[in-house]
Amino acid sequence: MAFLISSVNSSVIKMTAGVCGALFVGYCVYFDKKRRSDPNFKNKLREKRTKLKLEKENENKLNIPDFKDPEAMQAFFIQEVTKGEELLAIGDLENGIDHLSIAVSVCGQQKQLLKVLEQTLPPQIFFLLVQKLPQAHKKIFGSSNFSTTIAEEDVD
Incomplete structure (x- = not known):
């Protein structure tokens, strides 16, 4: 049954x-x-x-302010650093490094900023950041030559 x-x-x-x-x-x-x-x-x-x-294209475009306006450039710099830190915190390394490299490119004191980032970021992420700097500079200034070259001995 x-x-x-x-x-x-x-x-x-x-x-x-x-x-x-x-x-x-x-x-x-x-x-x-x-x-x-x-x-x-x-x-x-x-x-x-x-x-x-x-x-998608509008998201990828940078709204770079006028370089002659220091307040706008400072706000842009802080915005890029903040975005980069947030993206790194959630694990989006590529976009985080892109934003940080743009911030370094527009910073007036690149060497000091790179020294701080070298101390705060893990070595592999800092290495990727240094590699992205020429691309970020080209994206911002539209030039293929990286006029503010940063040698590794300057960073150490």
Whole structure:
């Protein structure tokens, strides 16, 4: 008797799972066909992708203030250091190092700042920061030559 009850329960469970699976697949097929038959689908998709691309480009752009305005440059410097520290704290090393390298590039006293960062950051992160400095300088000043080169002996 117990065998009969357990086989009935398992067959009911299997049948219910099969019906639910069939309904889900039918739901997916129906809405996929409805989506593809929409004449504006491709236009909407292009607009959505273009909008996402523009948003991403705007995020990556730096809003560098005028270099002649010391207060604005100081605020930008503090903003970049803060962003860099926050990103490093949550484990986003690449973006954190990018922000710190930008902060070092706009800093008027780069050598002193690098000495402080060398003492506070782990060695591998500091090494990555020093490697990113030419790219950050190029991003800010638009020049491929790194005019304020920092030799390793200056940092030690």
